[in-house]
Amino acid sequence: MTNALATFSKKVESQLVDPLRNINIGRKLVSVTPAQGFGVSSVDWGKITEMSAGYVSYGFTDGNEDMIDVALTNSKIPVYWKDYKVPRRMYESWKVNGTDIDSAAAISAGYQTVSTEDLAIIQGVTNDGTNYDILGLYQGAGNDCSTSLDFGTWGNAIKAVAGAKNLMVADGVPAYNMPLNMVLPSTQYGELEASVHSTSGQLEMPIVERMLNGGAVFAVPETVLPESNGLILPTAAAGKPYFDYYLTQNYTVEHGFNSEHPDTGDLTGRVYTAGILRIKHSVAICKISGI
Amino acid sequence: MKVRVQVSHLAIDILPGQNVIYKQGQVFECPDERALKLGNSVVILEDPVPPDEIQPPKRKRR
Numbered sequence: 470m471t472n473a474l475a476t477f478s479k480k481v482e483s484q485l486v487d488p489l490r491n492i493n494i495g496r497k498l499v500s501v502t503p504a505q506g507f508g509v510s511s512v513d514w515g516k517i518t519e520m521s522a523g524y525v526s527y528g529f530t531d532g533n534e535d536m537i538d539v540a541l542t543n544s545k546i547p548v549y550w551k552d553y554k555v556p557r558r559m560y561e562s563w564k565v566n567g568t569d570i571d572s573a574a575a576i577s578a579g580y581q582t583v584s585t586e587d588l589a590i591i592q593g594v595t596n597d598g599t600n601y602d603i604l605g606l607y608q609g610a611g612n613d614c615s616t617s618l619d620f621g622t623w624g625n626a627i628k629a630v631a632g633a634k635n636l637m638v639a640d641g642v643p644a645y646n647m648p649l650n651m652v653l654p655s656t657q658y659g660e661l662e663a664s665v666h667s668t669s670g671q672l673e674m675p676i677v678e679r680m681l682n683g684g685a686v687f688a689v690p691e692t693v694l695p696e697s698n699g700l701i702l703p704t705a706a707a708g709k710p711y712f713d714y715y716l717t718q719n720y721t722v723e724h725g726f727n728s729e730h731p732d733t734g735d736l737t738g739r740v741y742t743a744g745i746l747r748i749k750h751s752v753a754i755c756k757i758s759g760i
Numbered sequence: 761m762k763v764r765v766q767v768s769h770l771a772i773d774i775l776p777g778q779n780v781i782y783k784q785g786q787v788f789e790c791p792d793e794r795a796l797k798l799g800n801s802v803v804i805l806e807d808p809v810p811p812d813e814i815q816p817p818k819r820k821r822r
Contacts, residue, residue, distance in 0.1 A: 613801040614771045615794075616779055636769040636781070752768045758797065 473564055474724050474736075480563075482722040484572040485579045485740070489720055493583045494689050495590030498606065498650055498702065499746065500709040507718040507743060509546065514715070516540045517750045544603060546717050547594050549585040550741035551578040555724065557735050575722060578740045582720070584692070590714060590746050591652065591693050591700070603745060606652075606712070607700055611751030612636040614701075615758040620653075620660040625760070626673055630680045633701040633755040640752035647707045648683040652700040657760050658688035699757040711753035716744040763790045763802035770801055 553574040562568045593605035601608050614632040618625035630651065637644035653661065664673035677686060684704045694700070702708060720742045727734035748754070765782045773779045774790060782788055787805065795804055 608800060610801075611768045613767045613769075613798065615798060615801070616771055616773045617776070632771050632779070636771055639781075640768050756767075756801065758799075758801075 474726075477560060477563065477570070477736075478722045478724050478738075480570055481572045481575045481724075481738070482720070484570065485575060485720060485722060488576050489579050489583050492580060493587065494652070494687050494693075495587040496714060497687065498652065498705060498708075499590060500705045500713040501744075502713060502715050504719045505715065505717045509717045511543055511545050512715050512745060512747070513541060513543050514747045515749065516542055544745055544747075546715070546743055546745045547589060547603070548718075548741055548743045549582050549589065550739060551581040551585075553578040553738045553740075555736040555738050557733055560724075560736050575738055575740060578738065579720065582740045582742060584690070586742060586744070587689065587693050591689060593746075604748060605746055606702060606748070606754055607694060607698065607756060609746075609748040609751050610700065610702075610754040610756040612640065612755040613758060614755055617759040618757075620657045620664065620760050623664050623666050623673055626661050626664065626677050627680065629699070629757045629760055630677055630701060633757055634680070636755055637701075637753065642703075642711075642750075642753045644701075644703075646682070648704040649681045649701055649707075650684040650704050651677065651681060651686045652694060652702075653686060653688055653760075654691045654694045654696050654698065655688050656691065656696045657699060658686065661686065697758065697760055699760055700754065701757060702754045708753060711750040712746065712748045714744050715747055716742075718743040761790060761792050761795050762787055762805040763795050763798070764805055765801070766803055767801045770798070772798075 555574060559568075559571060563570050589603070589605060591605050591607055593601035593608040594603040595601045612633070614629060614636055616629070616632055618629045620626050620629075634644040634649070661674055661677065665671070666673070674686070678684075703711060718741065720740065722738065722740050724736045724738045726736060764787045765784050768784050770782045771779055772782070772790075772794075774794065790798070790802070795802060
């Protein structure tokens with residue numbers, strides 16, 4: 470019985486992988502560590518609070534030792550999950566005849582789990598909706614370019630990217646020479662996609678993409694990033710020294726029986742994942758607000 | 761209202777077209793509506809009492 474359930478879970482899990490990969494944006498923005506194990510419930514990590522300057526000379530001299538100031542932080546690792554039910558007869562029919570599994574409920578639960586994880590990576594984790602226990606990319610950004618640049622007007626997205634890069638460079642982040650990603654709520658993404666110069670007919674999106682040095686523009690739902698707010702940050706590979714996603718459990722599906730009706734009751738299913746965003750150097754992330 | 765910058769750098773155009781960059785710890789005057797939209801990029805130093813929460817002065821009993 471247990472083996473059949475485990476096989477059933479693996480089958481559903483295999484059907485979930487591709488749809489979840491397509492909708493997951495948060496994990497595309499950050500470097501993800503290998504899964505560390507569900508039993509890991511907290512993590513210690515260092516936040517760089519000050520970068521020291523380098524030296525130039527024709528020889529090494531004593532007395533120039535400079536420490537990079539690192540603040541140690543300990544964070545509890547949240548779990549993102551969603552439960553659902555599978556009709557018992559569907560499961561029995563899969564067991565007897567190998568009938569295709571209708572994994573719609575599991576995929577739907579998976580979408581909810583991904584959405585919760587995206588929110589945690591991009592905004593943060595909050596219990597009361599106001600105060601953040603764990604800061605996401607937007608709430609933890611170390612720079613803010615708030616210059617009322619409505620993306621509905623041609624040229625404003627170009628100015629916003631230039632403004633954000635300027636702030637990052639001021640903090641020693643080589644924004645002019647590294648691939649960057651831009652994250653926009655769906656409204657502003659739509660405005661940028663449709664932005665055409667009134668006389669030359671030049672599209673704004675390709676110019677913005679060129680300014681991102683090989684990075685991309687991502688659209689996220691406004692439940693994750695509210696309208697008029699955006700983000701500019703290094704790509705996952707380039708941003709690894711600045712932030713990463715400490716994964717403890719990758720997407721997993723499990724199923725069990727209701728003990729009241731062990732032979733006829735529906736199956737209960739659960740999709741879950743666990744991990745935490747670690748921002749080590751916040752100035753590499755720039756908010757763009759008022760767009 | 762007065763706000764103190766929390767992030768490393770904040771670029772803001774309080775006057776249209778005039779972009780000013782403030783550094784962490786700097787204090788500046790910002791229109792209320794704009795300050796509230798800045799979220800955790802700033803700390804609001806003056807928290808005005810909303811008009812509906814202002815209590816009328818109590819009268820002395822005779």
